[in-house]
Amino acid sequence: xxxxxxxxxxxxxxxxxxxxxxxxxxxxxxxxxxxxxxxxxxxxxxxxxxxxxxxxxxxxxxxxxxxxxxxxxxxxxxxxxxxxxxxxx
Numbered sequence: 124x125x126x127x128x129x130x131x132x133x134x135x136x137x138x139x140x141x142x143x144x145x146x147x148x149x150x151x152x153x154x155x156x157x158x159x160x161x162x163x164x165x166x167x168x169x170x171x172x173x174x175x176x177x178x179x180x181x182x183x184x185x186x187x188x189x190x191x192x193x194x195x196x197x198x199x200x201x202x203x204x205x206x207x208x209x210x211x212x
Contacts, residue, residue, distance in 0.1 A: 197211065198210065198211040199211075
């Protein structure tokens with residue numbers, strides 16, 4: 124009889140867990156809601172990051188024109204009589 128009570132004592136907690144499926148169901152629903160919320164937050168963060176990248180790509184940086192040294196022509200002007208003669212190299 125003691126053995127039967129001992130076995131029944133172990134069977135009660137196991138049957139109590141199975142007998143109340145609404146607790147497990149609520150926990151599962153809460154876990155699914157949490158996962159859905161986390162997924163939504165991750166999507167929003169990803170979209171915000173992508174928007175920041177697009178905004179950075181749209182910024183047009185005006186670069187100053189390159190400085191190009193000018194070469195002065197090596198011209199010489201000679202006056203011969205009343206005529207100016209220019210020689211450029």
